[in-house]
Amino acid sequence: MSNDLIVMDNSIVTSAYNLTLNEQRLIYCALKQIPKGVPLDPETAFYITRDDFLAFGVNPDTVAREIRHATTQLLKKTIVVPREDGDLEFQWLSEVLRVDRTAEQRLREKYPNPEDHRKYLHGLRTYNLLDSLPNRRDDDNIVARIVFHKRIVPLLSDLRASFTQFALADVTEFSSIYTFRIYQLLMQYKSTGYVKISLDDLRFMLVLFDKYPLVADLKRWVVETAVNEINEKSPYKVKYEMLKKGRKFTHLELKFKLKESAKKLIAERDPNTIDWVNGQTDNEAQQTKVPSWQTKGLSDAQIKKIGVYTKEFIDANSSKIAPNDRRDYPEIFEEWKLQLKDPKTVKSFYKVQELLERTRNI
Structure with missing residues (x-):
């Protein structure tokens, strides 16, 4: 761990x-x-x-x-x-x-006699110092x-599903808050290596309000700043594209993958090391039975569960939508249902297992 x-x-x-x-x-x-x-x-x-x-x-x-x-x-x-x-x-x-x-020293000076030890301890509790003393006596x-x-x-x-994780060492060299946030977003979709987010949602999560109203400025000061720093200082290599609907830029698309140097480090990991998330070693994980929906297709009940997050699911699979498609989310999701039931095509969709596990914990 x-x-x-x-x-x-x-x-x-x-x-x-x-x-x-x-x-x-x-x-x-x-x-x-x-x-x-x-x-x-x-x-x-x-x-x-x-x-x-x-x-x-x-x-x-x-x-x-x-x-x-x-x-x-x-x-x-x-x-x-x-x-x-x-x-x-x-x-x-x-x-x-x-x-x-200086709080501890002042208390020692105030209660120097052994008979005042109770008052001294009370003072430590008052200043919330009692539990930190073992760590603070030397420095x-x-x-x-x-x-x-x-x-x-x-x-x-105690997160069991729908969580994002990454090593602290991956981000210690970042110098832009936008890099931190966009890297977190990438790590949420680490299993797919693909993220598509609307510019409105990006502005919302970064609390930009009226800052960088021009897409060119948003691209230069937010997106490129983050992408360049991630490429330079993290284990991942990222490419991005600003997507249009008509003449207007509406979405940011990010594609990313592990650098070869990072892959080498992972390959050198002991396959018998236990992963805290699933309690299995890498060897055991490879032998784990795949979810039933990957071999049988999704049931109506499972599709209904995913439908709770229609917008999120469609955004994660936006590469399946033509650039000039103007349909609403419910209409697109309805069309996809037959593909989700088909074991030959369901595995081509991203985020299925994550959304199924999330709904179990609502």
Whole structure:
């Protein structure tokens, strides 16, 4: 089990939020600490250290100040999660403690006698220092202590389906918040190597509002910035295209694949290493029985389940739609039903298994 694996519900990836680089880094530093495959107590605290931020290349002379500033600002920030019944908005954090390095020493001076030990411990609890003492006696590495908002915890913990994951090491060199967000989007579709997103949805998730109203500016300052940085600093190689309907640009298409160097590293992995997601080794996973729909086609009930996410399903398979097709989503989905029932054609569709598993957990 890797302690630097970032895992989040897919809904976070396409949610609307506007973070700075350091605020995004702060969240990742906490996410890597979340136990994988077990529920998380909503009151769980996560300690952010100087070393956490130094791994992102932050200046050692200013790292503590940058962490404290990021916690101050993130406490004010919200995330908007689109749902079937509307947009749900809540804060990222419920509380922040910016650790005072002198607090423990002041308490020792205030209660120097053994008979005052009870008062000393009470003081530690008051300042939330008791559980951090073993980590802090030798240095001042811990800078802040954060607790996630209770509404976001289920989207970060004990995820069994419909989640996005990637290694923290893949993103530590990114210097643009747009790169972080678009990389997360790619990792949501890692199994297909293909993403198509409307420019309206892209603007929504990046909270651009009226920023970069010209597509040329959106392309230059957002898309190309992210794609170039992903190509340079991540394990993936990305190509993109801005798609038109008529004379208007409407969608961004991203195609990506692992670089040869990254493939080599994966090939060298021990096939008997247990994957925390499915509890199997690579050898065992290869012997696992394929889902029945891949050999028999989808049933009417399964098609109905996928139909709950008609727009998302069609967008994931937009390559099957002619550029001049003007039909609405329900009409296209209705036409696809026969192909979804046919075992010869159903496997050509993306995102089938993910949506079937998602609906089981509603």
